[in-house]
Amino acid sequence: YILISKEKLSVQLKKLLYAFLPEKIVDKMVEVGKLTHKTFTNFFTYQCIECLILGSMFFVSMTILHFPYAMLVGVLISFTALIPLFGGIIGCWVAFFLILMISPVKAVLFLGLFLILQQIEGNLIYPHVVGGSVGLPSIWVLVAVTLGGSLMGIAGMLIFIPTVSVIYTLFREWVYARLEKKQLVL
Numbered sequence: 001y002i003l004i005s006k007e008k009l010s011v012q013l014k015k016l017l018y019a020f021l022p023e024k025i026v027d028k029m030v031e032v033g034k035l036t037h038k039t040f041t042n043f044f045t046y047q048c049i050e051c052l053i054l055g056s057m058f059f060v061s062m063t064i065l066h067f068p069y070a071m072l073v074g075v076l077i078s079f080t081a082l083i084p085l086f087g088g089i090i091g092c093w094v095a096f097f098l099i100l101m102i103s104p105v106k107a108v109l110f111l112g113l114f115l116i117l118q119q120i121e122g123n124l125i126y127p128h129v130v131g132g133s134v135g136l137p138s139i140w141v142l143v144a145v146t147l148g149g150s151l152m153g154i155a156g157m158l159i160f161i162p163t164v165s166v167i168y169t170l171f172r173e174w175v176y177a178r179l180e181k182k183q184l185v186l
Helices: 006-020 024-066 068-082 087-102 104-129 137-181
Strands: none
Touching: 006 024, 024 068, 024 137, 068 087, 068 104, 087 104
């Protein structure tokens, strides 16, 4: 219901805020809301695209190499890759045990295939597809995933990356504004 009437709710919320708060504060709140919406939308959109690419890579390569459960593993890797940093590893081990039941040799070969595809994905695809979507340096992505995971589990890992990105962007703007006010250029 919220998504269906989000435009009307947005207008109503703005009217309420402008009625009871100073205009300058409401303008800043609206600006932060737009930044948050853009960051979360970009993150989840590009994260899903990256997961589909990774799952497709597994499906195609496993089909070519005649591995069992190629489609299942491709879908599994796609879904688990939604979990930043650790999702691929979770999907790898579940797929490894599935393939192990059919062929121990192919299960070991799958681990090699996984390492190769993870390197391609992590070094070539992910930086291009998701890299610029949130504008957060990699150390802060690691901090966000660790903090989010410890506070809220898997959901926290997903939510904290765009949240930390919004905080990082606002803090960076504040720092640059203060430097400009002091007429310092670094």
